[in-house]
Amino acid sequence: xxxxxxxxxxxxxxxxxxxxxxxxxxxxxxxxxxxxxxxxxxxxxxxxxxxxxxxxxxxxxxxxxxxxxxxxxxxxxxxxxxxxxxxxxxxxxxxxxxxxxxxxxxxxxxxxxxxxxxxxxxxxxxxxxxxxxxxxxxxxxxxxxxxxxxxxxxxxxxxxxxxxxxxxxxxxxxxxxxxxxxxxxxxxxxxxxxxxxxxxxxxxxxxxxxxxxxxxxxxxxxxxxxxxxxxxxxxxxxxxxxxxxxxxxxxxxxxxxxxxxxxxxxxxxxxxxxxxxxxxxxxxxxxxxxxxxxxxxxxxxxxxxxxxxxxxxxxxxxxxxxxxxxxxxxxxxxxxxxxxxxxxxxxxxxxxxxxxxxxxxxxxxxxxxxxxxxxxxxxxxxxxxxxxxxxxxxxxxxxxxxxxxxxxxxxxxxxxx
Amino acid sequence: xxxxxxxxxxxxxxxxxxxxxxxxxxxxxxxxxxxxxxxxxxxxxxxxxxxxxxxxxxxxxxxxxxxxxxxxxxxxxxxxxxxxxxxxxxxxxxxxxxxxxxxxxxxxxxxxxxxxxxxxxxxxxxxxxxxxxxxxxxxxxxxxxxxxxxxxxxxxxxxxxxxxxxxxxxxxxxxxxxxxxxxxxxxxxxxxxxxxxxxxxxxxxxxxxxxxxxxxxxxxxxxxxxxxxxxxxxxxxxxxxxxxxxxxxxxxxxxxxxxxxxxxxxxxxxxxxxxxxxxxxx
Numbered sequence: 001x002x003x004x005x006x007x008x009x010x011x012x013x014x015x016x017x018x019x020x021x022x023x024x025x026x027x028x029x030x031x032x033x034x035x036x037x038x039x040x041x042x043x044x045x046x047x048x049x050x051x052x053x054x055x056x057x058x059x060x061x062x063x064x065x066x067x068x069x070x071x072x073x074x075x076x077x078x079x080x081x082x083x084x085x086x087x088x089x090x091x092x093x094x095x096x097x098x099x100x101x102x103x104x105x106x107x108x109x110x111x112x113x114x115x116x117x118x119x120x121x122x123x124x125x126x127x128x129x130x131x132x133x134x135x136x137x138x139x140x141x142x143x144x145x146x147x148x149x150x151x152x153x154x155x156x157x158x159x160x161x162x163x164x165x166x167x168x169x170x171x172x173x174x175x176x177x178x179x180x181x182x183x184x185x186x187x188x189x190x191x192x193x194x195x196x197x198x199x200x201x202x203x204x205x206x207x208x209x210x211x212x213x214x215x216x217x218x219x220x221x222x223x224x225x226x227x228x229x230x231x232x233x234x235x236x237x238x239x240x241x242x243x244x245x246x247x248x249x250x251x252x253x254x255x256x257x258x259x260x261x262x263x264x265x266x267x268x269x270x271x272x273x274x275x276x277x278x279x280x281x282x283x284x285x286x287x288x289x290x291x292x293x294x295x296x297x298x299x300x301x302x303x304x305x306x307x308x309x310x311x312x313x314x315x316x317x318x319x320x321x322x323x324x325x326x327x328x329x330x331x332x333x334x335x336x337x338x339x340x341x342x343x344x345x346x347x348x349x350x351x352x353x354x355x356x357x358x359x360x361x362x363x364x365x366x367x368x369x370x371x372x373x374x375x376x377x378x379x380x381x382x383x384x385x386x387x388x389x390x391x392x393x394x395x396x397x398x399x400x401x402x403x404x405x406x407x408x409x410x411x412x413x414x415x416x417x
Numbered sequence: 418x419x420x421x422x423x424x425x426x427x428x429x430x431x432x433x434x435x436x437x438x439x440x441x442x443x444x445x446x447x448x449x450x451x452x453x454x455x456x457x458x459x460x461x462x463x464x465x466x467x468x469x470x471x472x473x474x475x476x477x478x479x480x481x482x483x484x485x486x487x488x489x490x491x492x493x494x495x496x497x498x499x500x501x502x503x504x505x506x507x508x509x510x511x512x513x514x515x516x517x518x519x520x521x522x523x524x525x526x527x528x529x530x531x532x533x534x535x536x537x538x539x540x541x542x543x544x545x546x547x548x549x550x551x552x553x554x555x556x557x558x559x560x561x562x563x564x565x566x567x568x569x570x571x572x573x574x575x576x577x578x579x580x581x582x583x584x585x586x587x588x589x590x591x592x593x594x595x596x597x598x599x600x601x602x603x604x605x606x607x608x609x610x611x612x613x614x615x616x617x618x619x620x621x622x623x624x625x626x627x628x629x630x631x632x633x634x635x636x637x638x639x640x641x642x643x644x645x646x647x648x649x650x651x652x653x654x655x656x657x658x659x660x661x662x663x664x665x666x667x668x669x670x671x672x673x674x675x676x677x678x679x680x681x682x683x684x685x686x687x688x689x690x691x692x693x694x695x696x697x698x699x
Contacts, residue, residue, distance in 0.1 A: 203470070204593060204594050205470055205473070205593050205594045205596070205597035205599055206473060206599065207599065207600075207601070226467070228483075228485065229467040229483075229485060230485075230486070230487055230488070231467055231486065232467060232468075255476070255477075264479070266479050266480070266482075267479065267480075270480065270482075
């Protein structure tokens with residue numbers, strides 16, 4: 001049964017806001033391979049190139065033939081729960097605060113045994129299960145045994161809900177609601193059960209099609225916010241910073257010019273001011289309060305989402321200056337992630353390909369509709385990921401970039417405009 | 418328009434009875450006036466603030482950067498004993514001055530940028546034409562040469578080298594949305610019609626034209642012939658513009674001296690500035 005998440009009670013002002021505790025976060029370098037895959041929503045294990053044996057825990061040499069030729073490969077996670085245990089005592093502060101905690105011993109069909117958290121919909125052992133790799137509050141991969149059938153969500157389990165950033169009953173700031181993407185995101189968050197959505201509006205004198213209709217959402221509250229104006233960001237953070245559970249940075253400036261197509265730096269500066277410095281301003285004003293509220297009961301701060309672009313991975317010359325600004329934002333988001341991770345606040349980056357909006361007008365399909373991008377964003381919050389590449393183009397670029405960044409760079413440079 | 422004319426005529430008769438139209442003090446009188454203390458100063462400047470709107474152009478054009486302010490230090494680790502900011506803005510943001518070089522028609526004139534224009538022009542008399550009632554009734558109100566001539570009948574002939582300031586009380590619109598007054602056909606703000614500008618330039622040899630709105634031209638002036646006539650004719654003749662003025666309602670129709678000295682920006686096309694009026698006591 002899906003857990004019904006209710007609107008949290010109002011905070012009791014005489015009680016101290018607790019500080020966040022995290023599950024053990026230390027991993028070996030090789031074990032971070034699990035996290036790297038989980039960050040994209042995949043369960044991968046090492047496989048031996050020589051004898052084909054699947055490995056667990058992550059290691060330097062094959063557990064069967066001692067070969068060093070191990071590579072990470074996606075797993076289906078099917079297996080059997082052999083036994084389970086419910087912990088009632090723990091030294092780790094994180095578990096101590098959350099006892100009792102159910103764990104299980106799983107035999108994967110691929111031939112390895114793992115210890116995993118057990119979703120509360122999983123019955124008593126022995127039974128068939130499916131292992132998922134999810135990110136815990138420390139940002140590291142943890143394995144979760146899910147029922148083989150029925151596909152319940154992680155957030156249906158009250159303990160494992162913390163591995164997600166489910167927007168249900170949350171208070172969310174969408175930094176720019178005027179763009180097509182911003183509007184779609186606000187609507188999708190409302191449909192996903194957000195309690196309150198602050199919708200940022202810059203330059204109120206410029207009307208934006210569809211924006212006024214957003215005001216009719218019962219959860220929506222339009223607030224002035226211009227991420228190019230430090231004062232505006234500071235004032236909004238002063239007003240609502242202590243209430244925001246999830247910040248969704250949809251602020252975006254895209255003027256679609258290559259280096260040679262426009263003289264001067266004005267337009268590129270504007271892109272940088274919104275896409276890079278905008279994120280910096282938001283981070284400086286909102287991140288400290290998010291960290292301070294990371295363990296604020298059920299109404300705690302849990303996530304920060306950036307809508308970046310797959311153009312951040314490798315410069316796309318027809319959108320060269322935009323690509324550069326998104327690459328800068330991507331880099332800064334890694335700084336933000338490192339800053340928020342010790343508090344257990346997750347930073348999710350979305351890297352969409354061309355979006356079906358004004359500034360990608362001349363891009364050939366397939367283009368991601370704003371609604372599809374918004375759906376991917378909500379899904380990333382409901383799930384347990386850090387990096388999302390929504391749509392076919394983004395998936396294609398990601399695969400090519402993983403295979404050979406140089407080849408991708410050269411291919412993208414062959415545009416004929 | 419008919420209503421407007423009627424109103425103005427009615428006022429004219431009132432004016433005949435009551436309104437004095439003192440001449441602005443000459444340059445020679447100025448020293449004596451300042452020493453006498455027999456004057457008041459009126460600040461005609463809007464506060465430079467990030468919230469103040471700038472001109473709206475289609476997004477594919479280059480844009481005027483709005484005023485922005487980043488704190489350098491505030492008695493803290495970035496500068497323990499002092500507070501200061503770095504500011505950035507377009508030349509045409511806030512209450513600002515337009516130099517002839519701003520427009521293509523004035524590009525080849527001598528001394529056409531803010532760093533080279535004659536400093537003698539920094540202080541000049543002002544003729545204030547009250548169009549506030551008409552602008553209140555019609556956001557697209559246009560000042561015509563005929564209305565200017567009627568103003569002259571009521572007050573005095575506009576002297577050569579004077580600022581003509583179009584009072585609309587538009588600066589009292591504190592809500593930036595109402596101030597911009599945009600709809601899907603563009604901006605709706607008052608300004609002069611082409612014939613009026615030609616009259617002021619050719620027959621009155623004014624120093625420049627000043628408004629309370631974002632442009633010296635009307636909001637719909639892109640559709641006039643020529644487009645943006647106030648910019649085109651004024652700057653083509655070496656005249657200036659003042660925009661986003663306020664407190665014009667505190668000025669007499671004639672008699673005030675305007676102090677408007679733009680920043681000395683190399684090859685600058687204009688600049689935000691502090692504009693104020695010296696108004697001799699009656």
